[in-house]
Amino acid sequence: MEFAWTAEQQQFRETVRAFLAEHLPEDWESQAHGPGSEHQTAFSKLFCARLAEAGLLVPHWPEEWGGRNLDAWSAFILAEEMWMAGEPRGGQYMNVNWIGPTLMRYGSPEQQARYIPPMAAGQSLWCQGFSEPEAGSDLASLRTRAERDGDLYRVNGQKVWTSYAGEADTCFLLARTDASKRGISIFLLPMDTPGITVRQIPSVIGEGDIHEVFFDDVELPASARLGEEGQAWDIVRAALALERVGIPRFALASKTLHRAVARLKAEGRFGHGAVEQAARAHAACEAARLYSYQIIDQRHQGLSTGAEANAARYATVNAERAVGEFVVEHIPEALAGGETMLLAHHQRAIVAGIASGAAEIQLNLIATNLLELPREPR
């Protein structure tokens, strides 16, 4: 058991930090940049192209796809530094973390050749067509259907809460191909296909972040299907295993907490109540950090991650919540024309318990798979 970073890992972190220092605009932190906004998307394409040139966009991918075969730790160190810096890659982090690796595993040679190189060059943005008005946590009840018609599929239905849809070029779409519960398939759908309508949903989490997406007789070739018909669950499960401990939220939460405490101290406002609350929030961040590292260690060793990944995610939700609540209580001006960095954290933290599977779903999985409690009757 060893909790220190190796010299190489430290060196890698320094390299990433140096890159960020060199390539982020000086006023980056004080600017508001909604994660899915037009401005952020345009910036991410410039930024990710430079990351790619420096070998820092997909370093953990295999060489044949533009990577350097670095390990799971490097991928996570990279993710920590990017997330702490306000995620300048925007939605492209999804390509790096799970869409690329999922296509490498399940994609046809044509799909791989078409979609992976633009990801590795930092030039594509995807959205994730999962949730629907009637299918959130109960994803299996989704209604968007893809009907086979010769060499085509015809898609009709609606997605909602879709991040990045306004600027995305491709959608990783889940649609029903038959009426059974498992009759769901995945399609790689170019967003400029006729019949797609995207509407932004104004929200408290920032500009351009969530959308409704409508599909009216959208036609796509059978070759756009990822894997077999009905294989969606297997693929999604593999993808979510990467996504669940994907964003190192604890890292930005911890940075935010330290920033907030420094400010309170400087202003002589770090009194007894604040000390206790800050200390608790810090403990929650560090617990989430170690939980996440344990999952990365398992990934690094090629082990499959079980309910511990759900526990890691829940610990991360606790950490985000503790820091978010601390800032709101002690620096309320953060939400009212105050410090952009604190506001940006708040907006990112709101979704911690919702995005990539509600926290309560994690608790169900922990109860069943870790504690082995009897299941709820259905």
Next chain:
Amino acid sequence: MDFTLTDDQQAVAAAIEQIAEDFGSTPTEAHGFALVSNALDEALTEAGFFDIAAVPELGPVTAAVAVEQLARLPWTTEIALSMLVGPQLDGDWARPFAVIENGRPSRFAASAKTWIVIDGDQVSIGPASDAVEPVESLFAYPMARLTQAPGFAALPDDQARTIRRLLRVALAAEVAGLMQGAIDSTVEHLSVRKQFGRPLGSFQALRHRMAECAVLAGGVRHLALKAAWSGDDGDAALAALHAQDSATRLIYDVHQMLGAMGMTLEHPLHLWTYRMKALLSEQGGRGGQAVEVARHCFAA
């Protein structure tokens, strides 16, 4: 960063698991508030397990793993201080240990051979005497209070600071195991006990609370092991804070799950929960840990 135990560490953990097997079940007849086993003490002594923190290939992190494993048992003896504090002290002090904090009754004070005395900011250490009397207690450890102050000389600041750190790590490692013991016992009850025609554990309101407890217990364990490994004051305070915070919450939850059964001495739940309750106030309680966290982690 490597969460796998080394071969040496695994061997120790396996050997401890084997000893633990003999002390994993509670006596069927009613038992008292504490459940102390001299046989467990002897088995651990004989195997040399109280000294593993001082063995270079094993170190404090292995001792913390062992403390967590053993704290899950219904039977106990003075383990955490002997494994995590004793071997890392300056000088040779005989186990068992007891911490006398601000004159309050302490666990194992009557059977201890060495007393660590905390009075406000001062820490001292010395041989136990017979100036001690047992007290009746709900806590599931044998409790005793000193009948006169031992008058040990205060330790220099650096030694006092080390002892406080070691005590915090010991506390966190022990709480991690106690939480897990309480969870295991509660899960068993929830899986068997039926109400409204189905096992209690199938009700989502209870499943979620137990899952949250499991997340907290895992977090305490992670922080305790990290603090044992790092020897950092801030890490120790974080671990102790998360331990006391999480235990406070868990104790309430698991007693709710057990209903009246959890109030009886027949059921073992109190062994874990009333050990945790004894630990909640140690080292200044949550407020004390928070001040330490602020001192070491928010210094800049």
